[in-house]
Amino acid sequence: MTSQPSLNRFEQLKAAKDGLAVKDELEQFAALGWEAIDKSDLEHRLKWLGIFYRPVTPGKFMLRLRIPNGIITADQMHVLAEVVQRYGDDGSADITTRQNLQLRGLRFEDFPDIFRRFKAVGLTSVQSGMDNVRNITGSPVAGIDGDELIDTRDLVQAVQDMITNKGEGNAEFTNLPRKFNIAIEGGRDNAVHAEINDIAFVPAYNAGELGFNVLVGGFFSARRCEAAIPLDAWVPPTAAAVVGICRAILTVYRDYGLRSNRQKARLMWLIDEWGMERFQAAIADHLGHPLTPAAAKDEIDWDKRDHLGVHPQLQPGFSFVGLHIPVGRLDAAAMFELARLAEVYGNGEIRWTVEQNVILPFIANENLPMFLAEPLLERFRLEPTPLTRSLVSCTGAQFCNFALVETKQRAVAIAQTLDQRLDIPHRIRIHWTGCPNSCGQPQVADIGLMGTKVRKDGKTVEGVDIYMGGTVGKDAQLGTCVQKGIACDDLIAVLESLMIEKLGATPKAPAP
Numbered sequence: 165m166t167s168q169p170s171l172n173r174f175e176q177l178k179a180a181k182d183g184l185a186v187k188d189e190l191e192q193f194a195a196l197g198w199e200a201i202d203k204s205d206l207e208h209r210l211k212w213l214g215i216f217y218r219p220v221t222p223g224k225f226m227l228r229l230r231i232p233n234g235i236i237t238a239d240q241m242h243v244l245a246e247v248v249q250r251y252g253d254d255g256s257a258d259i260t261t262r263q264n265l266q267l268r269g270l271r272f273e274d275f276p277d278i279f280r281r282f283k284a285v286g287l288t289s290v291q292s293g294m295d296n297v298r299n300i301t302g303s304p305v306a307g308i309d310g311d312e313l314i315d316t317r318d319l320v321q322a323v324q325d326m327i328t329n330k331g332e333g334n335a336e337f338t339n340l341p342r343k344f345n346i347a348i349e350g351g352r353d354n355a356v357h358a359e360i361n362d363i364a365f366v367p368a369y370n371a372g373e374l375g376f377n378v379l380v381g382g383f384f385s386a387r388r389c390e391a392a393i394p395l396d397a398w399v400p401p402t403a404a405a406v407v408g409i410c411r412a413i414l415t416v417y418r419d420y421g422l423r424s425n426r427q428k429a430r431l432m433w434l435i436d437e438w439g440m441e442r443f444q445a446a447i448a449d450h451l452g453h454p455l456t457p458a459a460a461k462d463e464i465d466w467d468k469r470d471h472l473g474v475h476p477q478l479q480p481g482f483s484f485v486g487l488h489i490p491v492g493r494l495d496a497a498a499m500f501e502l503a504r505l506a507e508v509y510g511n512g513e514i515r516w517t518v519e520q521n522v523i524l525p526f527i528a529n530e531n532l533p534m535f536l537a538e539p540l541l542e543r544f545r546l547e548p549t550p551l552t553r554s555l556v557s558c559t560g561a562q563f564c565n566f567a568l569v570e571t572k573q574r575a576v577a578i579a580q581t582l583d584q585r586l587d588i589p590h591r592i593r594i595h596w597t598g599c600p601n602s603c604g605q606p607q608v609a610d611i612g613l614m615g616t617k618v619r620k621d622g623k624t625v626e627g628v629d630i631y632m633g634g635t636v637g638k639d640a641q642l643g644t645c646v647q648k649g650i651a652c653d654d655l656i657a658v659l660e661s662l663m664i665e666k667l668g669a670t671p672k673a674p675a676p
């Protein structure tokens with residue numbers, strides 16, 4: 165590691181004791197009770213196991229999983245549903261903006277048992293928080309999309325296995341300077357938002373051979389948001405090549421990433437400080453061979469799909485069906501039902517999307533009518549109303565102590581109201597995020613709403629800054645802030661005007 169002027173307090177915390185060390189102490193912590201756990205272990209190191217203490221709901225913990233490529237089996241889902249069910253009304257799960265699941269309401273004393281059950285079905289939550297690589301995203305229709313270029317599933321799994329030592333925890337990569345995101349896109353529509361990841365792989369032909377161009381340094385933070393930039397490197401679509409370059413970049417970042425100011429610790433800040441040439445040379449040095457220059461163009465040339473509804477599958481005679489899960493919130497009953505539907509009608513797979521929705525693949529076409537009549541589809545619809553359809557929301561004030569506003573419930577209520585009032589000719593993607601950390605990715609949305617506090621009638625109330633102009637798919641571009649400090653109570657009127665003036669919406673004709 166380079167010597168750096170002074171280490172920030174999180175670096176000191178990690179130097180005092182590695183985050184992963186709590187793995188061996190879990191049984192003891194559970195026996196003692198969470199109140200007896202040292203504060204720095206409770207609030208920080210437990211995140212290396214995916215366990216998040218929630219100051220908003222003390223004693224009710226959140227567990228963030230790792231779901232490579234967003235795919236789980238019905239057996240795994242069954243276990244997750246059983247875990248959530250234990251906690252009655254406190255238990256729930258959220259589909260995250262990284263194609264992942266977070267379980268809520270968990271009691272600390274149950275974690276040893278929960279982890280034993282996870283191990284039995286091949287689930288892991290290791291290294292999913294703090295200064296680790298987050299859930300690795302891949303094309304949600306990998307292996308079932310007739311237009312796919314590269315199947316990302318094994319590649320994502322191989323990268324996760326390298327980083328986490330097959331889910332057991334890997335001390336080599338548990339002390340990065342900051343969080344780190346990796347995405348592998350195998351389709352033409354950039355379903356994973358490649359450009360907002362620290363490393364992104366996008367399909368590209370190099371002299372007729374299909375592989376990936378590599379992008380680096382994309383990230384959002386309260387201080388700065390950047391789209392990823394080309395590393396000017398191309399790799400073949402093999403696990404060895406993809407894992408190799410991820411390992412090289414992570415090693416360089418781990419050893420040279422900036423550790424004094426935590427606000428400047430993401431990968432892009434190191435690239436800025438070094439310049440791309442020096443960064444590339446360091447990666448090549450680690451690989452032991454020069455980088456193959458990037459292909460002149462990538463193959464992302466479609467608009468982004470949302471996968472809702474029934475779609476013919478690569479495999480003849482089968483369809484995949486995308487169901488809309490309002491702002492990604494699930495309860496135990498819905499989780500059991502999804503597992504059942506996947507088993508009865510599909511091949512047992514359940515897939516999550518970064519839009520916080522679900523895809524059930526391998527539904528035999530002759531069974532579609534029966535499947536489409538299942539009661540769960542009245543709740544999780546194939547064709548929701550236009551604004552509800554493309555709604556994404558971060559956790560917000562219900563569980564997140566960074567939040568400046570409540571997000572999920574408000575997001576749904578406002579979308580439903582505007583859906584009743586407006587005819588929407590084109591999809592309008594609205595993303596809510598409860599604070600400037602941007603977990604809800606407001607910068608990729610047509611309309612992004614970022615929580616803030618505003619003064620109204622002499623009082624401080626919940627409000628938002630409005631972002632617009634985010635585009636996805638081909639030519640993806642980050643949106644920017646267009647209006648600041650709108651009180652949430654005034655938001656419906658402001659959004660209604662914006663949609664009419666700028667996005668082609670028209671008021672619905674009054675009912676006769």
Ligand code: SRM
Nearest residue numbers: 260261262264298383384385557558559563564601602603
């Ligand atoms: Fe995030 C911190 C939730 C995706 C940027 N994020 C948090 C914490 C852990 C804060 C906390 O301890 O309370 C939130 C947990 C709240 C809770 O109880 O759920 C949280 N982030 C989420 C999730 C659940 C939002 C969602 O509803 O989907 C997403 C979980 C993804 C996953 O499965 O791992 C989530 N977070 C993101 C994304 C979007 C993405 O990855 O595409 C971003 C922006 C992209 C990026 O990171 O470059 C994001 N989260 C942050 C940041 C700002 C990072 C920075 O460099 O400053 C923080 C704050 C931090 O890390 O200090 C943060």
Ligand code: SF4
Nearest residue numbers: 558564567598599603
């Ligand atoms: Fe919490 Fe802010 Fe992230 Fe929303 S954006 S989950 S409020 S940290």
